Amino acid sequence: MILMKDIVRDGDPVLRQEAAKVSFPLSDEDQKLADDMMEYLKVSQDPELCEKYGLRAGVGLAAPQVGVSKMMAAVLVPAEEGAKSPFTDVIINPVIISHSVQNGALTEGEGCLSVDKEVPGFVPRHDRITLRYQDTKGETHKVRLKNYPAIVCQHEIDHLHGILFYDHINKENPYEVSDDTIMFE
Numbered sequence: 685m686i687l688m689k690d691i692v693r694d695g696d697p698v699l700r701q702e703a704a705k706v707s708f709p710l711s712d713e714d715q716k717l718a719d720d721m722m723e724y725l726k727v728s729q730d731p732e733l734c735e736k737y738g739l740r741a742g743v744g745l746a747a748p749q750v751g752v753s754k755m756m757a758a759v760l761v762p763a764e765e766g767a768k769s770p771f772t773d774v775i776i777n778p779v780i781i782s783h784s785v786q787n788g789a790l791t792e793g794e795g796c797l798s799v800d801k802e803v804p805g806f807v808p809r810h811d812r813i814t815l816r817y818q819d820t821k822g823e824t825h826k827v828r829l830k831n832y833p834a835i836v837c838q839h840e841i842d843h844l845h846g847i848l849f850y851d852h853i854n855k856e857n858p859y860e861v862s863d864d865t866i867m868f869e
């Protein structure tokens with residue numbers, strides 16, 4: 685089971701590397717990694733278990749964050765009342781094949797399990813993306829995502845390319861975004 689002690693923190697070079705493509709069929713090790721990363725998200729989103737294991741809650745976790753520089757990330761965006769559309773899968777060798785011109789950003793900024801300090805500011809991302817990836821069975825998927833699930837997938841795909849969320853925050857004015865940026869909770 686992945687615990688906070690297994691999460692690599694900012695400053696470790698593995699978080700700034702380009703991860704390696706994953707080959708199929710998955711090795712037993714890669715399959716276990718996929719399962720463990722998804723399990724972390726599930727446990728972290730359960731208030732009792734989160735507390736019991738001293739975890740930070742997350743909706744995404746990328747392999748480099750547990751020290752494995754491979755193109756794999758688990759995403760578990762729960763179904764919430766109202767507009768948000770859920771998205772749950774382990775995305776392997778993900779590629780954003782198209783995206784909206786319009787940006788989107790979380791009004792509360794972003795957090796990351798590998799960044800212990802709060803970094804205030806808006807993180808401008810594409811509001812809508814078309815994502816192609818392979819699942820753990822090697823099946824290729826092409827999905828259109830928008831708003832929160834799109835933000836989360838971009839945050840995790842960034843990890844696979846050595847990019848951290850605060851790299852996108854405007855240094856001069858952290859709360860400056862283009863006026864057509866969609867801001868959401």
Ligand SMILES: CNC(=O)c1cccc(C)c1Nc1nc(N2CCN(c3ccccc3Cl)CC2)nc(N2CSC[C@H]2C(=O)NC)n1
Binds near residue numbers: 803836
């Ligand atoms: C600095 N301000 C903030 O962090 C921030 C502050 C307020 C609101 C938001 C929305 C913020 N932003 C933010 N909140 C999250 N969570 C909200 C709580 N949630 C969760 C918590 C408990 C149970 C179930 C769940 Cl679901 C877990 C996920 N997650 C991310 N990110 C950035 S994209 C990857 C994703 C990630 O998993 N990070 C660890 N950002």
Ligand code: NI
Binds near residue numbers: 795796798843
């Ligand atoms: Ni992160």
